[in-house]
Amino acid sequence: MKNRVRRILLALVLCVAVSGAALADGVVLTPFGQSPDAMMVRVVLKKLGVDGRLDKLLEADGLQGEQVLITVVAGSSKGLGEAGIDKDAEIARMNSVVAAARQAGMKTLVMHIGGKGRRGTLTDLFIVEAVPMADKLLVVEGGDFDGLFTRLAQEADVEMIPAPSVRETSGPLEAILTEWGVLP
Template sequence: MKRSVVLFMIITALVFVFSGCDALQGLLSPEPVEVIVEEETGEFGISKVKGPSGRTDEETAVFTWTIKDPDRQIANYEFRKDGGDWSELGLETEYAWTSYSRGPHSFEVRAQDIEGAYSFTLIWKFTYGVKYPVIITSAGQSFGVSTMAYCARQTNLEFLQDDTVLAEELTEENAGTLIIVVGVSHKGLGAKGLTLEQEKQRIRSLLDKAEAIGVDVILAYVEGKANRGGSTDELIDIVLPRSMTVWIVEESDFDNKFTRLCEKHSVKLVTMRKRDSLVEVIRDHFGL
């Protein structure tokens, strides 16, 4: 009996001591799963009747909605596109949006009653004209391309990863969207038997071919501030002006380089607070 008590005390002490270690802590008290709930703000309800979601190839999106309380007197409806400024719509409960660009979009609508109170905000999210198949490649052979591929797999996106794909391998049949993940690793280049100049020329040729056959190009930089400057910035300068969209981690734009270049070349810039948000960015872009 004493032996059992002693053994129990030893086990309890070990659990107490080692519960601070990361590896064991994960077993003893697993990380809670974060549940994100979209908070509704507003004083009364509004409901969707019609509108696109996910992927669409329609060139016009029609949105309709209704007030949940038919007795509430509405003074005005407001809408906004892609998180821009709110615009008044009067008492119309339908809106047709045309001439949007390829890629992800959002449409929001809210009501205001005669006393000035606002309803909950409705939001539709949809993606227009995304091109398949998808190829993920590297520009600089850093770890960033592996991060991109890992996140893409989390979304169930179908893609081909080819870190050194050549222009002559790109065809209309095997490529619709080309994701170029920029970041220079001289060790990575060496492992692929490439010099920096050879890598630059490969990327220039890829961009030429993509433009010739109508492939959408996305520049992704997911390494944050650490690998900016020097050779990486040289590759950014090559890829960004010929991209449709740029995906970056927020901190990597510390000098506003991405902001300036995207404004100069009319390229859509998507920023992420953390690299983990890349999964959601991929889902939004491809309507997954």
């Protein structure tokens, strides 16, 4: 009888563990610059079977034991205005989130998916801050039309991975998340 109860309890624990892992999926997303591009990445992740948690205003104490932080960089004056923050506050927020993520042993992936259309003074300001934060950098071609990402990645010694389109970030994302243990 005791063994039977133990087996049932063990099965329950396993079930909780397995379903917990499936739900958490180990990725948290936040925009760097408050553009909606992070939602595009969330959808690419969903198609990979990864249910990334998107928190537009993620703070250092908002990390929930995830393995990977993905921040999608693109400046949006409208988005910053809606969030009620300015560019300095956004940079400070990301510095503190990335520091907390590092302390927690998480990996940080910086992405830029908007191509040339999502470059400009505000975005470039965030890019300069974001690249050195990255363990890896994933950039949709066109975004690096002037070599800014290439130069910053070289300076910060960060691996930069190009993708032809947002949709085609799927392959590199799968490889990165596999390497970092989120995907089997």
